[in-house]
Amino acid sequence: MxxxxxxxxxxxxxxxxxxxxxxxxxxxxxxxxxxxxxxxxxxxxxxxxxxxxxxxxxxxxxxxxxxxxxxxxxxxxxxxxxxxxxxxxxxxxxxxxxxxxxxxxxxxxxxxxxxxxxxxxxxxxxxxxxxxxxxxxxxxxxxxxxxxxxxxxxxxxxxxxxxxxxxxxxxKQIGYDLLPKKFTLSQLQRLYEVVLGAKLDKRNFRKKMKKTEFVVPLNEKQQGVLHKPAQLFKFNKS
Amino acid sequence: MxxxxxxxxxxxxxxxxxxxxxxxxxxxxxxxxxxxxxxxxxxxxxxxxxxxxxxxxxxxxxxxxxxxxxxxxxxxxxxxxxxxxxxxxxxxxxxxxxxxxxxxxxxxxxxxxxxxxxxxxxxxxxxxxxxxxxxxxxxxxxxxxxxxxxxxxxxxxxxxxxxxxxxxxxxKQIGYDLLPKKFTLSQLQRLYEVVLGAKLDKRNFRKKMKKTEFVVPLNEKQQGVLHKPAQLFKFNKS
DNA sequence: AAAGAAAGTGTAATTTTAACACTTTTCAAA
DNA sequence: TTTGAAAAGTGTTAAAATTACACTTTCTTT
Structure with missing residues (x-):
């Protein structure tokens, strides 16, 4: 034994x-x-x-x-x-x-x-x-x-x-915790692109995201960029 | 120790x-x-x-x-x-x-x-x-x-x-191994219904299944039932 | 021949998806 | 102050997918 x-x-x-x-x-x-x-x-x-x-x-x-x-x-x-x-x-x-x-x-x-x-x-x-x-x-x-x-x-x-x-x-719709509280739609799109491994159409992507309850616009713009500053969004958790 | x-x-x-x-x-x-x-x-x-x-x-x-x-x-x-x-x-x-x-x-x-x-x-x-x-x-x-x-x-x-x-x-599309080699669309629909826990529309279900490459019709009919016998189908594995 | 039982079938309205290109706004550098 | 660079932002049309919906057909049994 x-x-x-x-x-x-x-x-x-x-x-x-x-x-x-x-x-x-x-x-x-x-x-x-x-x-x-x-x-x-x-x-x-x-x-x-x-x-x-x-x-x-x-x-x-x-x-x-x-x-x-x-x-x-x-x-x-x-x-x-x-x-x-x-x-x-x-x-x-x-x-x-x-x-x-x-x-x-x-x-x-x-x-x-x-x-x-x-x-x-x-x-x-x-x-x-x-x-x-x-x-x-x-x-x-x-x-x-x-x-x-x-x-x-x-x-x-x-x-x-x-x-x-x-x-x-x-x-499902994750994406949360990969982005800061405030983010732009381009950043979100880029995230989707690298995760899915595919290029997405900008207009269609934005259209879809705006229909979602999931992503909501803020009264605030991006700062410190050297081009037109983008609208900021946040996630709506619920 | x-x-x-x-x-x-x-x-x-x-x-x-x-x-x-x-x-x-x-x-x-x-x-x-x-x-x-x-x-x-x-x-x-x-x-x-x-x-x-x-x-x-x-x-x-x-x-x-x-x-x-x-x-x-x-x-x-x-x-x-x-x-x-x-x-x-x-x-x-x-x-x-x-x-x-x-x-x-x-x-x-x-x-x-x-x-x-x-x-x-x-x-x-x-x-x-x-x-x-x-x-x-x-x-x-x-x-x-x-x-x-x-x-x-x-x-x-x-x-x-x-x-x-x-x-x-x-x-994805499973369903395979829950049914015999030959089956009817009604049987397949019932399977979907019990798994998904929801009633499905017969015509829409059949429309969708027929568009799928996944389920193919046989030249054969159901036997031994006391009503109009149904067309039989099989799965196309590939 | 009639009755019962499930099979089988089509259309129209709505929603979703896909493809596609130019204008606007801001900042920085000249 | 003008100009250029850079990314933001925006709409339309066609095709495909989804949904809702009810009657006819075929076969078996009595």
Missing amino acids: ATLKLNKHMSIKNSHISVDCVIFGFDFENLKVLFIEQKIDDTLERELRLALPGDLVNLDENLDSAAYRVLTELTSIDKIYLKQFRAFGNPNRLKNEKDQFWIKKVRANPDARVITIGYFTLVKMDDVAPKASSFAGNTHWVNIDEIPELAFDHNQIVDQAMETLREDLEY | ATLKLNKHMSIKNSHISVDCVIFGFDFENLKVLFIEQKIDDTLERELRLALPGDLVNLDENLDSAAYRVLTELTSIDKIYLKQFRAFGNPNRLKNEKDQFWIKKVRANPDARVITIGYFTLVKMDDVAPKASSFAGNTHWVNIDEIPELAFDHNQIVDQAMETLREDLEY
């Missing part, structure tokens, strides 16, 4: 379940995703790898709470649209050589099978000053179409998140 | 992750879900509780494979639309009294926290002769609007599956 020794870092505290957060941001130009550098404080082998922010779920913790915890620790944001979109459980998802190297440094129980639950969220980039934390080294915003090879199966997770985001934007 | 003893039934073989399958079927009348009776071979306490078919995921097993395994063991069906729709991980999801009673009988490690991954699938009821298996006692098809209180958090899981099914039927 095998025995398995537990210490305080191990299964008493943590399950073999993690959450990973795909944090989308928008800089009025491109859609971006927030990554962390894997912390490897080693002498050699200082190869930089990016990964999604994530952490093991505590044994007494909800999945949603864990995702929320990762998010707030990293970004100090509190309220947020946070959506679980898929579980990733390939038994070999952490088994390649580089992944193992990192895991052995960091995890108390490196051979354990860990499945992860993917969450995605939308944030205003200005609100976020990501900081190193218990699970994160430096952070980087990366354009959605310039994402390099990531640690683990994180490329797959990002792809899936992107697909879900696209569907949500099309069918 | 705590130690945890493992035997062959325990963590060497199994993770603390399970899959649960919401198997939808259609009897031309109502949408149904397949449940199993919890096996409790006890003298007293023979209270019947229904649960979703599900099982622990083996350590070397993909989530999808585990769901597939549960499905085939129970129904002997092989090919199938099988969709992961959500992870359920409330730490207390197995903690109520009745749930604990069952778990202590059956699980090697009853206190473990188990999260479950929900899958749903659509089957032709005729193809399915569910049989008792390693994890299942008797089975029951239950109308979607007559589902009693279930074991664990399975009511929540079914609700979520239903919601996802609805969206998929509306936006």
Whole structure:
């Protein structure tokens, strides 16, 4: 009969379940995703790898709470649209050589099978000053179409998140938290374009948005631009 | 330092992750879900509780494979639309009294926290002769609007599956595997109606379906009905 | 032959979508 | 103060999709 020794870092505290957060941001130009550098404080082998922010779920913790915890620790944001979109459980998802190297440094129980639950969220980039934390080294915003090879199966997770985001934007109406309180229709259109990956017709887009109860005009204009300032709008949450 | 003893039934073989399958079927009348009776071979306490078919995921097993395994063991069906729709991980999801009673009988490690991954699938009821298996006692098809209180958090899981099914039927075009190879437009319409929970206009429905490449007419009519026999159609998979 | 039962069928009004190009407003630089 | 650059803002028409709506046909059974 095998025995398995537990210490305080191990299964008493943590399950073999993690959450990973795909944090989308928008800089009025491109859609971006927030990554962390894997912390490897080693002498050699200082190869930089990016990964999604994530952490093991505590044994007494909800999945949603864990995702929320990762998010707030990293970004100090509190309220947020946070959506679980898929579980990733390939038994070999952490088994390649580089992944193992990192895991052995960091995890108390490196051979354990860990499945992860993917969450995605939308944030205003200005609100976020990501900081190193218990699970994160430096952070980087990366354009959605310039994402390099990531640690683990994180490329797959990002792809899936992107697909879900696209569907949500099309069918439901998100868009909120990617823009500041006040925004122009051109900014909103650009957001739709980068998420949907398609160019939209300006007049038709504006026509549709104005029919929506969802976006309401303010008595205020854009300032500090070197061209005709645009009318500002806000979201009508309800 | 705590130690945890493992035997062959325990963590060497199994993770603390399970899959649960919401198997939808259609009897031309109502949408149904397949449940199993919890096996409790006890003298007293023979209270019947229904649960979703599900099982622990083996350590070397993909989530999808585990769901597939549960499905085939129970129904002997092989090919199938099988969709992961959500992870359920409330730490207390197995903690109520009745749930604990069952778990202590059956699980090697009853206190473990188990999260479950929900899958749903659509089957032709005729193809399915569910049989008792390693994890299942008797089975029951239950109308979607007559589902009693279930074991664990399975009511929540079914609700979520239903919601996802609805969206998929509306936006994508499933419907396949709920109907036999040959079917009438009225049967298809009834299926849409019970899934969407709304009455549809016959002429508009037929107009739309005929425009779809998706449903193609056969040179064949319904037989054995006591009224005008309907034209038969099939799905065009591609 | 009649009655019952569900199949099958068309039109008109409304709404939504798609395609398409020029004028206006502001700021900054000459 | 004029000029140019830059993006904002604006309407129309055609095509397609959606909705509402009721009677006739075909087959079976008695």
